Amino acid sequence: MSIESIYLKNFRNHILKKFQFDEKNFIVGKNGSGKTSIVEAIYIVFSGRSFRTNRLRNAINNNHDFFELNGRLSEEGISIPFKLTYKTGKEFFIDKKKVENSTEFILKHPIVCYSPENEGFLSDEMEVRRRFLDRLIGYVYPQHIVNLKSYLKLLNIKKSYIHKKIKDPLLYSSIHEKMIFFGNRISSKRVEFIEKFNSIIDKNINDFPTFLSENFSLKFAASEIHVSLIDSEIAKGMVLTGPHRDKISFLINGKICENFASFGQRKSLSLFCIYCFIKVVEEFLKYGIIVILDDLEAGLDAERVKFFLEKIKPSQLFITGLPNNTFEKFNTINIE
Ligand SMILES: Nc1ncnc2c1ncn2[C@@H]1O[C@H](COP(=O)(O)OP(=O)(O)O)[C@@H](O)[C@H]1O
Ligand SMILES: [Mg+2]
Structure with a gap:
């Protein structure tokens, strides 16, 4: 399971942007350019909630009254469109059909995230x-x-x-x-x-x-x-x-x-x-997990970063970081 692409509309500082993903992705940009926001959007699609805020409303761009995330997922090699909108409540569509109970979808699409803004057990x-x-x-x-x-x-x-x-x-x-x-x-x-x-x-x-x-x-x-x-x-x-x-x-x-x-x-x-x-x-599960590592390198030496990346084998990986770093064999997305 993986996400192939996403359009962000009125999501935080992204008014209308499209991103295309591979199996391993490195999202790079300066502070405040919107890196965490991109992985936050991916996390919302798969988990129904943000890892930064309890209120999805906070993610709506300040000058607008809704956000929309749409794109394509790949499920066992089949490409499927999805759309998630948030205005006063969340609406989620998979393959153009409205999902009435998103819990089932969420539980079948495992995702885990490390971010300085969400340290999990720590x-x-x-x-x-x-x-x-x-x-x-x-x-x-x-x-x-x-x-x-x-x-x-x-x-x-x-x-x-x-x-x-x-x-x-x-x-x-x-x-x-x-x-x-x-x-x-x-x-x-x-x-x-x-x-x-x-x-x-x-x-x-x-x-x-x-x-x-x-x-x-x-x-x-x-x-x-x-x-x-x-x-x-x-x-x-x-x-x-x-x-x-x-x-x-x-x-x-x-x-x-x-x-x-x-x-x-x-x-x-x-x-x-x-x-x-x-x-x-x-x-327990036969399907793989999507992993997000926001600001992976901040405060961590290069050797540890490399060591950790060699250890994990997710179905899809997203790393964010500052310019002047490169990850070989990663799809690098430069957001300026
Ligand atoms: N609801 C919002 N509307 C507009 N801008 C926002 C909103 N929430 C956050 N921002 C801005 O979006 C920018 C990108 O934030 P972020 O994704 O955390 O950047 P990065 O991870 O690249 O440092 C920041 O400048 C932040 O102030
Ligand atoms: Mg960030």
Whole structure:
């Protein structure tokens, strides 16, 4: 699976631009020229969301009121047109037919991205870490995404009751029952996949001896739902427990390491996580994964860049970077 071409219309700083892709692509341009925006658009097509913002609306060019991404995908050697528009909501068309439920498409088209604007498990934001994990789980076990959606719907209903300071115990008991049902399933899948991820880390870390000088693992803490907290939840105006508060931490040499990992350390570990993400997907799925490495070289020495690129074998690869770098055998797209 790969993307052959894309037209960006009113997407960030690109008013109307077309790009043609190969298997390996190097998007090069100065700061602010729109490199990240191009890979962001590709990511949106395959994942339904941006890796930089929770609101697709932010990606609409400031002087317009919609964006459109259209182009062609290649699916088992067959070329298919796609179109994604966003005005007040998202509309997605594959082969000129409107896709009513894009989840199925998304889960069959795995993509993973490293960007300084989204470090996956190494991100400062817990939500970004959970999302990185949930997408990985979803590729292997699609029901997880269905469970998450059901849980989030219930969470929003509960939030609306809490904000209105409703105190009816009967109302909460039926909601809580369902939240616990989905919450347990979500957290136990997360536990299972963190274990899987850690075992992939163990198996592969020795292949990266010069790349990573430290031991690395992930730690998961589920936030069990406590229905007895409802009074303080109403007082505080927030839902205090549940999978939306599950924590993923990373351990370096056995210590939880939140704020003191250096930039280079974080980046090496983020890239290693991308590698492990690919390994998990490959183990379960027959189709390949698209990989985006935004600003790959920033803060990373040339030897490590080369080493990492030799290790990963995606179905399609996008790298962005500054001028004066070249990657042999890459389709270089210079965006000035
Ligand atoms: N919604 C928007 N409308 C117009 N311009 C935008 C919007 N969002 C971002 N930009 C601008 O687009 C430019 C390209 O950003 P980006 O893709 O991050 O560039 P690069 O990755 O090449 O440094 C920046 O100058 C940024 O300010
Ligand atoms: Mg950028």
